[in-house]
Structures are given as C-alpha cells and as structure tokens.
Amino acid sequence: MAYLSTSESSCIIYYNCLALLSRHPGPDVRSQWEEERYPEGIKWKFLEHKGPVFAPPYEPLPENVKFYYDGKVMKLSTKAEEVATFFAKMLDHEYTTKEIFRKNFFKDWRKEMTSEEKSTITNLSKCDFTHMSQYFKAQSEARKQMSKEEKQKIKEENERLLKEYGYCVMDNHKERIANFKIEPPGLFRGRGNHPKMGMLKRRIMPEDIIINCSKDSKIPPPPPGHKWKEVRHDNKVTWLVSWTENIQGSIKYIMLNPSSRIKGEKDWQKYETARRLKKCVDKIRNQYREDWKSKEMKVRQRAVALYFIDKLALRAGNEKEEGETADTVGCCSLRVEHIKLHPELDGQEYVVEFDFLGKDSIRYYNKVPVEKRVFKNLQLFMENKQPEDDLFDRLNTSILNKHLQDLMEGLTAKVFRTYNASITLQQQLKELTNPDDNIPAKILSYNRANRAVAILCNHQRAPPKTFEKSMMNLQSKVPPLAQLLGWGRAPSAASQDKKKAVQRIEEQLMKLEVQATDREENKQIALGTSKLNYLDPRISVAWCKKWGIPIEKIYNKTQREKFAWAIDMAEEDYEF
DNA sequence: GGCGGAACTTAGTAGAATAACG
C-alpha cells in the first residue's frame, strides 16, 4: 500500500492517507491501518539518532570574583563553587528568601563541599554571593552588547548542533527531536509550595544515560572516555534517550517533536476518541444522574465526581505522596476543605464553592449551581468528616477509569476535558462568528471562542509585567486617528480618494479597538495550552476555510507543523 | 485492590527572536 512506501515522498502520502481516512473515520479502518503498520504496541521498526547533547562543563570563576563567608574572602573548591554559582544566579529571585529553599539548598551544597569547607561554612546567612551575582549580571549584560558578528557566530553554532543532534531517522523519515539537550545541573525550582525547592539537580553524565535505538542502526558513541549506562533496542516505546533524575527519582526522556509522525498520529487518535465520546455522552450523562440515587456510596461518589469532571472539566486527581510534591489536587483527590456548600447564594440555589490548588499550583476558584441531588450527596459525603479528609473517600482515579472503560472503550477521565474543550470551541465559533465581520473582527471572535475554552479548563497566566503600559500605549493611538477622521468627514462633497482614506482610517481604528478588547480580556488567560492540547485542530482549520481566514492568523509556524495532519485533512464542513 | 514504576501528555514561564516604533 502507498503509505508503506519508503520513498522520500512518503510523508505526503502518509498525510493524504490520513486525509482519506478522516472522511471514513470508522474504527475498523483505522485499526486495520494501524495493524498493518505496527502490530500490538510496536512503535517503530527502525530508529537511528546521534544521542544527547550534554550540558557544557563547569567553567570556574575568574580569580577576581570573590565569595565571602562571614565578611572574609574565601576561595571555594571547584565543586562547591559551581553549586554556589547556581544560588548566586538566583539571588534576585524570591525563591532564595524562602525558608525551605534555603534549607534544601544549604543541605545539598554542603554535600559538595570539602571537609574543610564544611567545617567553615555552617550558616547560609553568613554567605555573601553578591559579588558573584554582580559578575553574572555583567556577563549577561555583555552578552546583550555583543557585536553582530559574535551573535551570528553563536547562532551558527546552535544551528550546527541542531543539524547534527536535533534529528533522527524513524522508519525512513527524518524527524525533529523535541529536546535533544540534557538538562543542565542547577537548583530545583518546583511550582508553588514545593517541599523540594532549592535541592541540587545533579549533572547528568553519559554513565546515567540509556540509549534506545534499533539494532541495525548506527549506535551513537558515548563522549570519549565515557560509557553509556545501557544501550537497548525497545521498539515498544517512542523515546530515544532516558535518564533518572535525582529530585523525584523519576525518569526523563528525549522524545520526538510534535511535528513527527508518531506524535501527530497519537494526537489525531486522541481527538478521535473524544469524538467517540460525543456519540455516547448523553447516555453516560443519564447514567451518572441515575447513579446519584444508588444505594452504594461508592457508586454515588463516582457519579458525582464524574459530573464534576464533565461539567467543570476538572482533572482526574491522582493521589500524591505527601512531602514529595506541592499539595495540589484534582477531582478524585478533593478534600472537604476544598468546597463550601451554599443552600442559597446570590439568589441561586444549591451553590458549590470550589477553592483549591490544581496542577502547577494554579488556583481553581468557582461558584457553581448544581442539581439538588448532587448537593444532597455532597452533604452526605461531608458528614462527620474533618476538613483534611477526602471528599470522595470511596473513590480514586483507578476505580473511576475502570468504570469509564466499561462505558466506552478507551474512555478515561481526561477524554472529557478534550471533548468538552473541543465541543465548546465548535459551539462558540458557530455562535460568535458574524459573517459580515471583517477579518480582524472574525479573529477576535475566534480568540473569544478559544478563551471560553481556556476559562473552562482554568488555563491561567501571570498578567504580563508590562500589561498596564501596553494597554495605555494602545489606547493613546485612538485620539489622533479619531481626529483625522473628524477632518476627513467634514467636507460634504468628498472626493473618491478622500472617501477611501476615510475608510482606511476607520478600518485602522476598528482594528485597534478589537486589539484592545482582545488584550484586556486576555489579561490573565493563557490561550496556548488549550490550542495546543485540547482543541481538535480540524475545527479551526475548517473555520478558517469557511470564512476565508488565512491559517497563519490562527496558527504560527510551529503550530502549523504540529497540526500538519489536520491542515491537510479538514475541509470546511468538518464537524467535530 | 494497592502499589510502584514506566511512558507519555499537559503546563506555565523565562528568555531569545522578531516585529514595531520613533
């Protein structure tokens, strides 16, 4: 078959094949196609790459850059100095004032010291890193001031590195690697109130590295004088390189770029699963509403949790090991203290007030009117419990997902987020797009639809530091234009040229207003995450085709590469 | 079921690159 072709053009054939399938997205067709290519969990047949790029070795500080302990100059050993520089580089950051950060840092730093240093340096507060810090600031300033030629040289070196290490060959396709550089050593910066913040992330050596590639490929050589930890040939996984990180003891991977076949296919599959949910979501909703009445507490809890996941797009919420990570929760791990019940609030009945920290310690705050049965169940679940007790004490993600699997093949909690995000975009686009609008106004509508999803998924960002100023700048452009318009309108018998000029200015003015509105509404909302991970790109592609919007207005270059499959397959009548 | 490990997706942010401005 065409898509098994090994020729250079097979990439195009592959996409065409996807396009063909998209018009007949039956499960048999796809599994047939997948089986042909990769029987039972086989991810590739050939994989060749150059291995990772290691962090540059530590360069000791120049002699004249001093570290002071208790007011006196102290020369540090190379190892201790390196760790000290990590701290010095973060001196301006709030992190370095936090008790936990300082405690963790100091403990790990001491491990790198010589016994002499260890006996001298016993109090972090007596350490003076300011000179080191100033040196680094000067360095980064100097980097900014570099000449064009010097900057060009660095750029070329980066390009060389990318060219040599940034690509691999997987099944006859040259693919871009997402992260071919090994994470450099430094101080761990967790998000939120992380118990391990400030700990030393150690330097990764070739001896830590597991290489994964095919037997018949050219195996990447370790750096001279070094050995890999292991070379394996596991084609049931997609990663090229892995190592174990020392903070949480978890495994890190080097994998392919989102533009790669293997990621694109998976992404497509994800949206197909969400579309299958669309077909049975009504039935599932009826089912969980029935389950609210169940005799079994476990079933009731499951049904209420699922209602939250569906209605509020909450994450599943796995249990976490206490003291290992920041205290954050998702649906199944909600505690009594995270919700407040209001039989009546602001004229609404049965309101649940949510207030908890979710992924990345982003706060979820929401007041939601729920159905009476849900409310009564919640009261029941909270009876005789302490604030720190689990709300759903008979439930976890594994129980929930097992149940979901029974309702639909491939259904898990996160599919609801994908489904609700994508269906919301589609609905909002239908509702908000005004056919008579010009392109900028239509794009504003698109962004608003996107924003509705971001709000649903609680995708927040810190307001940009220059937000107020940039708003002012934008506003200040309006009066001169308006004035110009006032002049242009005055003569009653305006020439053809003048009319055109007026029209142009009106357009500019309108564009400006649209821009200002968009920016204001976007202050604390991050659109990127939903765009990249939750919205079926075919919805956006179809919308662009339908309204004659250039796809570049919606997706930048990287995004177009990631969504190449969708851009190729979706027609203007695509329905999620 | 409970647990730990492995693999993979999803997440916000810092800083680089690029565009807009004067």
Added chain:
DNA sequence: CGTTATTCTACTAAGTTCCGCC
C-alpha cells in the same frame, strides 16, 4: 538604525494512564 514591545521557543515540572506484581 537602535530601542522597546510582542511573539515564539525552549525548557522542564507536573500531571494522567497503564502495566505488572503481590
């Protein structure tokens, strides 16, 4: 053309899911 605002990319942390073992 240099400076500043905005956009994009790289980075890596933090989730979810699945699987094998007891």
